[in-house]
Amino acid sequence: MSEEKEHITFEISPEFIDQVTQLIETKDDAKVYTFLNEYHFADIAETLEELDFDQAVYIIKLLDSEKTADILAELDEDIREKILEQLSAKEIAQEIEELDTDDAADIIAELPEERQEAVISEIEDEEHKAEIQELLTYDEDSAGGLMAKELVRVKENWTVLQCVREMRAQAESVTRVHSIYVVDKDEKLIGRLSLKDLLMAPDRAHISSVYIPKVDSVHVNDDAEEVAKVMQKYDLEAIPVVDDEKVLLGRITIDDIVDVIKEEAEKDYQLAAGITQDVESSDSIIELTKARIPWLFLGLLGGIGAAGIMEGFDAMLENFPILFFFTPLIAAMAGNVGVQSSAIIVQGLANDDVKGSINSRLLKEMFLAMLNGILLAIFLLLVVWIWKQHFLTALAISASLIVVIIVAGIVGTFVPLFLDKRGIDPAIATGPFITTSNDIFGILIYFWIARLILGI
Amino acid sequence: MSEEKEHITFEISPEFIDQVTQLIETKDDAKVYTFLNEYHFADIAETLEELDFDQAVYIIKLLDSEKTADILAELDEDIREKILEQLSAKEIAQEIEELDTDDAADIIAELPEERQEAVISEIEDEEHKAEIQELLTYDEDSAGGLMAKELVRVKENWTVLQCVREMRAQAESVTRVHSIYVVDKDEKLIGRLSLKDLLMAPDRAHISSVYIPKVDSVHVNDDAEEVAKVMQKYDLEAIPVVDDEKVLLGRITIDDIVDVIKEEAEKDYQLAAGITQDVESSDSIIELTKARIPWLFLGLLGGIGAAGIMEGFDAMLENFPILFFFTPLIAAMAGNVGVQSSAIIVQGLANDDVKGSINSRLLKEMFLAMLNGILLAIFLLLVVWIWKQHFLTALAISASLIVVIIVAGIVGTFVPLFLDKRGIDPAIATGPFITTSNDIFGILIYFWIARLILGI
Known part of the structure; x- marks a missing residue:
């Protein structure tokens, strides 16, 4: 009765992939066609992503373009790109004819420029062709880039x-x-x-x-x-x-908007985690390195800076080595507080939810950081005091912790607000950028205050 | 001609808020009513969030429940809760009558338990009442908690x-x-x-x-x-x-699903930033502290642990103080790599995009971390060598950096995969949790390897 298998609880299992692979190996086109044709295009797309590349191309060439067009539109961009390389301009044009104008334009936009023209010239439906050409003129992040001509x-x-x-x-x-x-x-x-x-x-x-x-x-x-x-x-x-x-x-x-919302959220999340471009766990090691190493390099420079600062205070090494043992703690706290406060601001900005002036926001963050700082410092004071039996050292370390936390909170609040005012995406302020600068600031402040209290 | 103002490019400006405030102060109910009634409920909801609490309650009581019901459903939860406290059970029931069953059930579920019954008993439409009561029986994170009876x-x-x-x-x-x-x-x-x-x-x-x-x-x-x-x-x-x-x-x-997607993304983002519960920048300092201090406290314990480890290596202080200057760098790199790799896994898991076995993922991450580690270590080696003119120290620091990065990458990959297998939300592994454990591991590994190379 139904033209496609009930798919709602359908999950692509390893067994299913095995079954498809074996079926393809029989080289019985008719059987593969009949079997796969029953499935929803979204399920077939998911299956193709698990198959060998040759097998994926075989399936795309085997099934009707009515179905493969939707499969192609659903596929992961990297895999689609590779499959399209195996198809002629005419074959791609046939797939394009089956798609709505927005999906058609998105796929054509991904092709290398020479191929774009070749594919467009092969589209037979003149109206469809003109509409796609119009859509290609809009910026992909604009309303024109999202819209379809079908209505x-x-x-x-x-x-x-x-x-x-x-x-x-x-x-x-x-x-x-x-x-x-x-x-x-x-x-x-x-x-x-x-x-x-x-x-x-x-x-x-x-x-x-x-x-x-x-x-x-x-x-x-x-x-x-x-x-x-x-x-x-x-x-x-x-x-x-x-x-x-x-x-x-x-x-x-709305379905196009769901994609915009998801992509935006994923981008912010990756920036917060110190990943500069849109990557997936399945990308190549080179791609992943390119996305990850810039922030790590920044962190490295920060660490070298911190080492330089500590060398400047090496006169304190002899009598107060313990100060140096607590530098990772100070750096970590400065980083964590900075990330927390910047994340709340970035999320608030994304939701148009940040109210009041920059000054009032900074004042609030200052009180917040002070409250957190005092609570944590009291604990630290007791631990170090009991451990080292030296009250002044314990006081120096915990008093600087309070100041470091307040400064980190203010920096974490100010930087994204400032970037946003200047029209720069504030999300770049949430990751290693804020951590690194807070590390350096933190350690500098820490040693200054410790020197003040210990009177060296 | 239009029953409501064109609202599409309508942004709540400070001037508009002033205008509304002044209008309310004239105490001319009819004028306020006529003015506000022209606006879309979503715009009025946004306006209420900017007004004083008394003024917000005044407007809710003034406008027709046909409109205020939608405004209430649109309001931020905290503000809605406070406004509903000012309304009688009968008044709330009147608003509820105007809402679709899903929104109605959501609002009732937020009320204190005694009030829930009082409000439900005041709902006059028996069918609506029975439907809402049915919806209240489902878990709010289930399909039943999302659905509406209207169809x-x-x-x-x-x-x-x-x-x-x-x-x-x-x-x-x-x-x-x-x-x-x-x-x-x-x-x-x-x-x-x-x-x-x-x-x-x-x-x-x-x-x-x-x-x-x-x-x-x-x-x-x-x-x-x-x-x-x-x-x-x-x-x-x-x-x-x-x-x-x-x-x-x-x-x-789909609009309910958009909310689910956004909430999920925001929750993951906040966890990655070390914030334990759903907070907004406008929440009170106490609320924000409760959300932020648990992770900070964890970081504090990690820092104390790191200090303890360093004291265990204090024999190296005399000849190689520079090793201690680089502990913030080591801790930062371990933390950053851990966050990067865990974020990619967490995002991949959320998108059902993590392929292959845990072992193959770990192997890939190991190669990736090794590549990143070697590149960064070469740079660090040169810097320290030139700075300190001591090759062995430079080698000790950079060789340990490679190992620390590899271990951090493996931990960052393994922990979220492991949590996911055990049915625990892997997103908790992305924030200070992974940073803190990587800090401690990192510093321990760093001193071990340095001692090995420097032969102390």
Whole structure:
């Protein structure tokens, strides 16, 4: 009865991969085709990512482009790129014909420039071709880069009946209708209608009398992240995209926004962890090294700086070696407090949730750090005092800890706020950058204060 | 013409807040009402978060519950809690009547237990009340906790015409239809229909001849994160929820899933930054301290441990004080590498993207860490050699750096994989936990190897 296997609890198991591999090895095309064709394209995409590259290419060439187009769109970018290298421009164009304009443009944009033109020239559907070419002109992080040309548009002077008839044609190519957009004679967006409204309106009514003139829209050059915020705030599942003249150009659906939100969150997370570019655990060692070593190198420079500072205080080595034993503690606390306070600010900025002036934020962080610092310092004071039986040393170490924590908190709060004001992504302030600078500051402050208290 | 102000590029400005504040101070209820009523509930919610508490309560009491219900649902949890304290059980019940069952249940669940019963008993619509009570029985992180009871269901033996008629009644209470769910006589889910399909089917056709028998569904006890993964993978905008007998209980829409994804990403990010619970920059100093001090205390213990280890090597102080100057560098590198490798694994696990066995992952990380370690160590060797003019010391420090980085990488890879296998959230391994343990390990390894090379 069903055209595809029930897939909802379907998880790609090693056994399933084995089964597919064995089936491919029989070289019985018909059998492989019949077997795989029953599965959802998202499941096949996941399977391909586990197979050998040759086998993946074999499957893409075997199945119908109606299915493989969706599989390709779903695949991990690295694997897709390699598979597309094995296909001719004509074969790629055939896949492209099956895809919605937004996915089609995304895939073409990934190709090397010469191939882009070759593929586009092989697309037979002239309208589809023109639409894809238009989409390729927009920045990929803008509303234009996210939108699809597929949507249902009706004219305000149509009747409901006429509208239903026209829609049957348009809706063929539109997977999910969401809203029906109403345009005037100049194709300017003037309102919307839901399918529900249409279903409930009398056949002879004019669209102009039933449509809702209030419609949210974004400009084609708006930033993708801004679009995501607007759609989330107003709980929209689709939003039309217009140009300066309010002419309806396309629409963005919530599933594209889910991707924007995820990518943004992953980028911030990776930056906080000291990873400079978008990598995955499956990437090559060289790729992973390129993403990881810049921050490590920064940390190395910080450590060399800290060593230089400590050498400057080496007169204290003889009488107070214990001060040097606590430098990793001081550096770690400065780093941790800095990361904590910067992470809260970065997340607050991402959610438009940071209120009040920079000064009031800094004051709050100062009190917060002071409270944390005093609590931790009391504990440390007791431990060192009992251990070393020397109150002044214990006092020197714990008093500097308080100051170090306060400074680290202020730096961690100030830097992302400052970067944000200057239009720089504040997330870069959360990782080893803040840790490293706080390490150096921390150790310098620590020895200054210790020298003051111990009177050397 | 429009019932609400165009809000798409609407940003709550300080000027707007001033305007609202001044208007409230005139105490002219009618004027405040007319002014605010034109704005979208999401904009009013944002405004309330900027106003004094008394003013926020005033506005909630002034506007119609049709509007305030949505405002309350949109508000930040902390502020909503305080406002609800100022409302009677009857007033809350009136707001609840206006909300969809999922939002209604979420708000009631936040109330203190005695109030929950008082509010529920004041709900007049018996069906709404029973539905909310049902939703309150599910775990908030399960499909049941996410779903709403509002959906459009039709029987398989209805005709299209009958269906449209019945739907007009049901669709009144359903904001977005998405799919029409088809059930058999026992209310078991057997298929679906899109509005588009219905719009295009002949009036006299039976639903049984036009519906699509393939329909994804999740079980009411399924984990919210699993539901999010399924909806993303198969690009679904709504999914029905069923019980063991396949009886249709409710449905989950993509906007709820967007919240799940965001919360998950924020939680992982905060854990990576050493923040134990969900806090915002606007929370109180006490709240923020409670979230931050546990990890700081862990770091403090780690630092004390490191100091203890260094004291054990104090025989080296006299001849090789420089070894002690590099302990912050060693600790920082161990921490940074550990965070990097654990973050990649945690993110990979969240995206079901970690392939191969634990052993092959560890092997890969070992090579990666070795490559990074060697590159960084060569640089450090040259710096220390030139600085101290003592090759053996430079060699001791840089050789240990390589080993420390490898161990840190392996620990950072192993711990989250191990936690995940044991069913513990691997994200707790990314923050100060991994940093602290790597600090201690790192310093211990560093002095061991240095002693070996320097032959003391």
